Amino acid sequence: MIAAIIAAGRGERLRAGGVTTPKPLIRIAGVPMLDRLLDAVTAVGIARVICLLNEEDDTVAEHCRARRRNLDLRVVRRTTPNSMESLFTLAPFLDRGRFLLLTVDAVFGPVVLPRLLATAAAHPDAEGILAVHQFVDDEKPLWIAADAESRVIALGPAAEADLISAGLYVFDPVLFAEIGAARRTGLTALRQFLHHLHARGYRLRVAKVPKTIDVDRPEDLHAAAAFVHGAFAE
Secondary structure, rough: OOOEEEOOOOHHHHHEEEEOOOHHOEEOOOEEHHHHHHHHHHOOOOOEEEEEOOOOOOOHHHHHHHHHOOOEEEEEEOOOHHHHHHHHOOOOOOOOEEEEEEEOEEEEEHHHHHHHHHHHHHHHOEEEEEEOOOOOOOOOOOOOEEEEOOOOEEOOOOOOOOOOEEEEEOHHHHHHHHHHHHHHOOHHHHHHHHHHHOOOOOOOEEEEEEEEEOOHHHHHHHHHHHHHOOOOOO
């Protein structure tokens, strides 16, 4: 399996709060966020990684080149308008079976990826496995409802939805058949694309994982550091 990391965002809310370091290189408990993800995928035995970076800052690309010494890491440079287009940009490199998709914003403990991958292995017919948890610290979380068999039955702020997306996924490249339809419909975010896949009948399941923290705002940096120092306590 290959891991794809979306790290092309500009981190505008962090910049507005005075954070000038490129988001992938921001240190959480002493470790750059990008390195934290690379270490996590390596720990579950994934040796091939493709990383999407924007074209505006060379420092992250230089950092990745240094990591290539002990990892099969490919860098794609593209400034994309949204998370959905970031995923679509990587489509030509993700056509050989299921892949793990992560965003550089996510901070999570060591059991999260093993649980996600174990759920994916248990459901080989699913086109998408969405890591979910119940920790809400986001102004616009993606709410998800699932049945007793872990099948996604609704996405959005439905009354029965009590799970939120952790921003980690295992996908089958068959979903890229929907690129044209998604663009024609005017979708502009990964969460909208997930709604589209569900509406089109793609088999989506959830993997319940411990708490993760999405780092978007300056205050998230303190919360993420405390989370790590607390040994990722739920």
